[in-house]
Amino acid sequence: MNSPTVSCFDCPLRCNPLFEVPSEDELRYMSSFKLGELTVEPGRTVLMEGAASAQFYTVLEGMGLRQKTFPSGQRQVISFVMPGDLVGLQAAVMGEMRHSVEATTRMSLCVFDRNGLWDLLRNQPKRAYSVTWLAAVEEVFLGETLATIGQLDATQRIAWALVRLHDRLAMLDDPEGALLANGGPVALPYRQQDLADALGLSLVHTNKTLARLKAGGLADWSGGQLRLPGRRQLASLAMIDDEMPRRPLL
Amino acid sequence: MNSPTVSCFDCPLRCNPLFEVPSEDELRYMSSFKLGELTVEPGRTVLMEGAASAQFYTVLEGMGLRQKTFPSGQRQVISFVMPGDLVGLQAAVMGEMRHSVEATTRMSLCVFDRNGLWDLLRNQPKRAYSVTWLAAVEEVFLGETLATIGQLDATQRIAWALVRLHDRLAMLDDPEGALLANGGPVALPYRQQDLADALGLSLVHTNKTLARLKAGGLADWSGGQLRLPGRRQLASLAMIDDEMPRRPLL
DNA sequence: CGCTTCTTTGACCCTTATCAATGGCTGTGG
DNA sequence: CCACAGCCATTGATAAGGGTCAAAGAAGCG
Known part of the structure; x- marks a missing residue:
């Protein structure tokens, strides 16, 4: 300190x-x-x-x-x-x-x-x-998380998480929103195990699902960098309608 | 109005x-x-x-x-x-x-x-x-819910929900805590479908799990009344450690 | 380089979802 | 007063999504 x-x-x-x-x-x-x-x-x-x-x-x-x-x-x-x-x-x-x-x-x-x-x-x-x-x-965010984990399947859950994480990080990195729009790369310094534990999935299944998304050209999370060429499709997969509101600081 | x-x-x-x-x-x-x-x-x-x-x-x-x-x-x-x-x-x-x-x-x-x-x-x-x-x-409660849905199996989830619901209702009905202690009956005016949708389970499986708990003498939810003769066991099943704090009003 | 941590992949199987049908209760109208 | 419709609870059969186990690559690090 x-x-x-x-x-x-x-x-x-x-x-x-x-x-x-x-x-x-x-x-x-x-x-x-x-x-x-x-x-x-x-x-x-x-x-x-x-x-x-x-x-x-x-x-x-x-x-x-x-x-x-x-x-x-x-x-x-x-x-x-x-x-x-x-x-x-x-x-x-x-x-x-x-x-x-x-x-x-x-x-x-x-x-x-x-x-x-x-x-x-x-x-x-x-x-x-x-x-x-x-x-x-x-509270809003936790409610949305709850709905995601409670109702969606593995692919949808991961799609939801990736979109939410990417959006938030992209706005931090590039307030103009260019990164957000083109699914550009953002740093995502977590392990697959973290994502699995966040979504109530096993590590193995999380890994396989990520691999499938990558093969489909929708999402690529490797080397700590996340890219979402298919942000739109992912969002619609996860039934994400609108985005998070601007937030106050401190 | x-x-x-x-x-x-x-x-x-x-x-x-x-x-x-x-x-x-x-x-x-x-x-x-x-x-x-x-x-x-x-x-x-x-x-x-x-x-x-x-x-x-x-x-x-x-x-x-x-x-x-x-x-x-x-x-x-x-x-x-x-x-x-x-x-x-x-x-x-x-x-x-x-x-x-x-x-x-x-x-x-x-x-x-x-x-x-x-x-x-x-x-x-x-x-x-x-x-x-x-x-x-x-926020605390939603976090606990998330952990329950994300990590526990069907029996544990239902045990968790029943204990939480019962505790809260028992305290409302009988502030002395006698009801709470003996698992006495409280009114629970929901459908099994509601519980299922709260816990991310199917109606059918919720029903069967409730039936098993009832057969085991742990929980009896029928006629809109909930009794928990086995509150202790249920709580330990769901790994519930402490209770919710007293809350302010308005 | 050897060690640890993380990712990737394959095989197997269990929990839980889905489908389908029946039973019970309640309210309504003929 | 009974028949019928609706809603909810219950139960059995079947199947699939995802968990678990196991082991082999990659990759960072001292």
Whole structure:
């Protein structure tokens, strides 16, 4: 845990049109609210299930995943964590995390104090609204995930996940949307096992399904790079109608 | 939609220890915030996916479910809606519902104005905290659901759902917890198809699994009444460790 | 280079979906 | 009061999607 290196005013995420634009005043407040930055190495745990964290975070860079582990050892990947995501809100508001957050690449996170959340809710109604918004977006996304896992077959599930991941990453990399439109390559630093655990599939079957999509020229995920020449077909396969809304930051 | 019939001061849910106790002041505020009550007949839709609702609601009585329907006709039940639940927050904050809410019994709901949410977040930090809390609880629950559907087999999934439903309903009916402890009967006004769609199982297999649980003396769901003589075993089958936290209301 | 981690591939089989038909309950109308 | 329609629960037979097991390539890394 280091001292603050990036001021909120220079936040690299802020200029990304994926996120809403905060006012000067809000930036000033957030700056004072920010405790510092945390860097986490790949494979390390950011937040542990069951732990009561005194902090919560916004992801500045790097990627990770939320997961839940059963006593039996099986695990479910709840979602993939990317820059701009808020993690640890559960612990901040309920006092305890009900899933873990782990880094898959080196991550750096903005650190906020748990007690500061109360202050934020009291003094910054706009920010309070943002927190609520982020929680609502999370709920929407989990609902969609649930529907996907509950109702679709393996090919559709994988198509859904690839499209969602690609869209999100493409918007981060290239806000203009060119990457998104042409299915251009984005970095996807996960293992097939992660995707399998996210979709309730076995590793083997995930691998074979990915191979089939690749052979069909729809999706190519190799060397940590994801390309979706057939984004349209994949989206229609997975019955994805509309896209995720723009989200607030912090 | 009728005029207000129940004042927040006399709210039948308030006295239930399942919920937190609000202050006089908060009650006064909520009373002014409440627009009225809405009654919905069984089978009717409370909120429609894709619709922009000008209101959001707290469930006063009756039960329903959140669901998502695919173009192909398949549906996923996202969760079961019970008294005390907040519905429509998505639309209030994001402008559009991403799932539908349908009544399975006659329901009555507290109606709040969407614009009032802004006011609430600004002027009632404690209530703002509650809203955030409710959103966080929802997220926790969806995460647990995801893990259940993604990782457990049919018997475990059904065991999980029955225990969760029973616990919640038992606490509503009998705050002392006697019902909960002895697995006593609670009203569960859903169809097997609803449970199947919630767990990503076919109706047939759900039925057969329920039959097996009944034969084993673990769970008996018939005539709309649910009894769980084997709550302990069911919970351990589904690897349920701890229970859901107490929740704020409104 | 040898070790570990991840990906890929083949063979087998189990859980669960699908199909199909019957039984039960409730409400309605002749 | 009975017949019929609709909805839901129940049960048996069959099949397929995906899990599990096993082992061999690739690829990063000290």
